[in-house]
Amino acid sequence: xxxxxxxxxxxxxxxxxxxxxxxxxxxxxxxxxxxxxxxxxxxxxxxxxxxxxxxxxxxxxxxxxxxxxxxxxxxxxxxxxxxxxxxxxxxxxxxxxxxxxxxxxxxxxxxxxxxxxxxxxxxxxxxxxxxxxxxxxxxxxxxxxxxxxxxxxxxxxxxxxxxxxxxxxxxxxxxxxxxxxxxxxxxxxxxxxxxxxxxxxxxxxxxxxxxxxxxxxxxxxxxxxxxxxxxxxxxxxxxxxxxxxxxxxxxxxxxxxxxxxxxxxxxxxxxxxxxxxxxxxxxxxxxxxxxxxxxxxxxxxxxxxxxxxxxxxxxxxxxxxxxxxxxxxxxxxxxxxxxxxxxxxxxxxxxxxxxxxxxxxxxxxxxxxxxxxxxxxxxxxxxxxxxxxxxxxxxxxxxxxxxxxxxxxxxxxxxxxxxxxxxxxxxxxxxxxxxxxxxxxxxxxxxxxxxxxxxxxxxx
Amino acid sequence: xxxxxxxxxxxxxxxxxxxxxxxxxxxxxxxxxxxxxxxxxxxxxxxxxxxxxxxxxxxxxxxxxxxxxxxxxxxxxxxxxxxxxxxxxxxxxxxxxxxxxxxxxxxxxxxxxxxxxxxxxxxxxxxxxxxxxxxxxxxxxxxxxxxxxxxxxxxxxxxxxxxxxxxxxxxxxxxxxxxxxxxxxxxxxxxxxxxxx
Numbered sequence: 001x002x003x004x005x006x007x008x009x010x011x012x013x014x015x016x017x018x019x020x021x022x023x024x025x026x027x028x029x030x031x032x033x034x035x036x037x038x039x040x041x042x043x044x045x046x047x048x049x050x051x052x053x054x055x056x057x058x059x060x061x062x063x064x065x066x067x068x069x070x071x072x073x074x075x076x077x078x079x080x081x082x083x084x085x086x087x088x089x090x091x092x093x094x095x096x097x098x099x100x101x102x103x104x105x106x107x108x109x110x111x112x113x114x115x116x117x118x119x120x121x122x123x124x125x126x127x128x129x130x131x132x133x134x135x136x137x138x139x140x141x142x143x144x145x146x147x148x149x150x151x152x153x154x155x156x157x158x159x160x161x162x163x164x165x166x167x168x169x170x171x172x173x174x175x176x177x178x179x180x181x182x183x184x185x186x187x188x189x190x191x192x193x194x195x196x197x198x199x200x201x202x203x204x205x206x207x208x209x210x211x212x213x214x215x216x217x218x219x220x221x222x223x224x225x226x227x228x229x230x231x232x233x234x235x236x237x238x239x240x241x242x243x244x245x246x247x248x249x250x251x252x253x254x255x256x257x258x259x260x261x262x263x264x265x266x267x268x269x270x271x272x273x274x275x276x277x278x279x280x281x282x283x284x285x286x287x288x289x290x291x292x293x294x295x296x297x298x299x300x301x302x303x304x305x306x307x308x309x310x311x312x313x314x315x316x317x318x319x320x321x322x323x324x325x326x327x328x329x330x331x332x333x334x335x336x337x338x339x340x341x342x343x344x345x346x347x348x349x350x351x352x353x354x355x356x357x358x359x360x361x362x363x364x365x366x367x368x369x370x371x372x373x374x375x376x377x378x379x380x381x382x383x384x385x386x387x388x389x390x391x392x393x394x395x396x397x398x399x400x401x402x403x404x405x406x407x408x409x410x411x412x413x414x415x416x417x418x419x420x421x422x423x424x425x426x427x428x429x430x431x432x433x434x435x436x437x438x439x440x441x442x443x444x445x446x447x448x449x450x451x452x453x454x455x456x457x458x459x460x
Numbered sequence: 461x462x463x464x465x466x467x468x469x470x471x472x473x474x475x476x477x478x479x480x481x482x483x484x485x486x487x488x489x490x491x492x493x494x495x496x497x498x499x500x501x502x503x504x505x506x507x508x509x510x511x512x513x514x515x516x517x518x519x520x521x522x523x524x525x526x527x528x529x530x531x532x533x534x535x536x537x538x539x540x541x542x543x544x545x546x547x548x549x550x551x552x553x554x555x556x557x558x559x560x561x562x563x564x565x566x567x568x569x570x571x572x573x574x575x576x577x578x579x580x581x582x583x584x585x586x587x588x589x590x591x592x593x594x595x596x597x598x599x600x601x602x603x604x605x606x607x608x609x610x611x612x613x614x615x616x617x618x619x620x621x622x623x624x625x626x627x628x629x630x631x632x633x634x635x636x637x638x639x640x641x642x643x644x645x646x647x648x649x650x651x652x653x654x655x656x657x
Contacts, residue, residue: 051602054579057500063496068484
């Protein structure tokens with residue numbers, strides 16, 4: 001005979017289906033008869049439902065991309081390293097840096113010929129947010145960049161980290177995607193080249209980083225505010241590529257908090273995810289959404305059955321079929337194309353890590369006025385920031401002919417005496433290639449890295 | 461190309477070792493919840509959890525060639541996560557990392573209903589009140605959905621011990637959570653009556 005107390009004691013076993021059949025039968029028979037136990041078990045169920053639904057750790061939407069950006073294939077899965085070459089490019093492209101760096105200014109006075117040696121020879125790392133690496137030119141490897149290190153300039157750094165993202169997000173600078181390759185300028189600036197990622201001036205200025213850098217300049221080479229505006233104002237047609245992805249990061253952060261939306265956003269949604277490392281589309285799908293569209297992105301805290309149902313193309317809510325991907329393969333590592341079709345439907349083509357987020361993003365933008373307003377105000381902030389950056393840039397012109405890797409190499413060649421034979425003759429070289437060439441030159445000419453103790457800090 | 465969503469963990473490992481980035485991405489998406497959840501339950505520090513979780517996945521990636529494909533990938537990766545979190549707890553002094561900005565916690569989502577947000581906070585705070593011994597098995601079972609056998613494998617406890625701890629963890633959680641709810645309801649009533657008078 002099952003007692004009320006026994007019901008209470010064996011609830012876990014009942015919940016987990018861990019009872020012998022006879023015991024389970026007795027348990028259920030008692031439940032049918034006993035109102036008190038029905039209430040008690042109902043309360044148990046409600047409490048644990050809350051625990052399951054709300055107790056999970058909220059994984060940031062870009063956690064996976066942060067991890068992937070840190071995977072450096074040549075040093076990782078040895079048996080397959082050749083296959084991971086595209087992976088390395090992607091990792092470099094997604095690298096993110098945040099570093100507070102102070103400078104030891106010392107003019108070596110070794111100018112040879114027309115080449116002006118860098119005025120800064122040593123960089124001391126005062127603070128690192130998240131994790132960052134520098135290129136150890138003596139070994140050719142990326143090494144961990146830690147506070148207290150002193151490295152011969154010019155220094156090439158890259159990095160990533162949730163800390164960086166959160167810190168920056170808290171101060172209004174949001175971008176964390178794209179290449180982050182920093183070079184020390186002859187005049188004492190830390191200049192982010194290629195795809196600069198953030199504006200750290202405010203952060204460093206507000207913190208007690210001492211001695212302070214003279215100036216940090218951040219380039220925004222190819223952001224097109226009008227493209228961003230189009231997303232919200234017209235939802236008409238725009239293309240968002242690497243350095244603009246910060247906008248999507250921001251929006252994704254907003255919308256990732258929307259768990260349940262009341263209605264269906266689209267009658268038809270073309271959704272063509274494509275992994276950035278592949279030369280051809282990994283998969284392309286045309287989703288016909290017939291029910292409420294709730295896409296969670298990479299977060300996993302939703303009940304498994306619901307998550308699976310939504311992700312499963314065989315679900316009655318989502319019909320999928322393969323379609324051809326017509327975009328030029330390999331043209332962009334990250335790409336989002338949004339287009340309003342003649343019949344008023346939206347077409348979304350995504351590649352890269354944003355593939356999972358875009359449907360929800362558009363759902364929210366199109367249907368939820370509150371979130372739409374929030375997103376709009378956030379975008380306005382970003383646009384304002386872009387304008388401020390543009391003003392700053394015009395007042396502080398970059399020495400680079402172009403704000404990309406080629407410009408960096410030309411600058412490096414000019415300032416550091418890089419042999420002319422290493423200067424690229426085309427405009428499309430990858431940063432990694434540039435860095436390798438630069439590294440080779442440095443390898444032949446200098447011993448580079450040293451760690452210093454506190455006794456040498458009076459160098460300032 | 462077969463849909464990666466339908467591949468087993470072991471198949472994804474194999475594809476990753478053959479150089480398919482998307483396969484590892486799928487593994488990452490599939491297991492980031494349990495990994496971060498486990499680490500968070502041990503460290504109770506959001507920022508450190510994310511840092512350690514990143515390191516865990518990097519370590520997993522590098523260790524894939526040594527993974528023995530026996531259909532127990534989740535247990536394997538969670539053991540790595542558990543060990544990593546334990547190592548962090550052992551380190552009394554970590555590296556001197558200075559954060560340049562104020563690290564933001566998980567801010568209340570603007571669009572999330574206030575009530576839901578309060579419930580989430582209540583759940584998290586209640587969990588934090590439970591002793592470590594019971595919290596981890598409870599979270600692995602009722603939040604991350606692991607089987608008792610998997611929890612035993614990850615924690616190194618006997619299955620019977622895990623079951624006992626999960627049950628006791630549930631009891632503790634229920635008691636504390638209901639008390640918290642009752643207190644919140646009382647506060648609401650007090651405010652209401654204060655407003656009327």
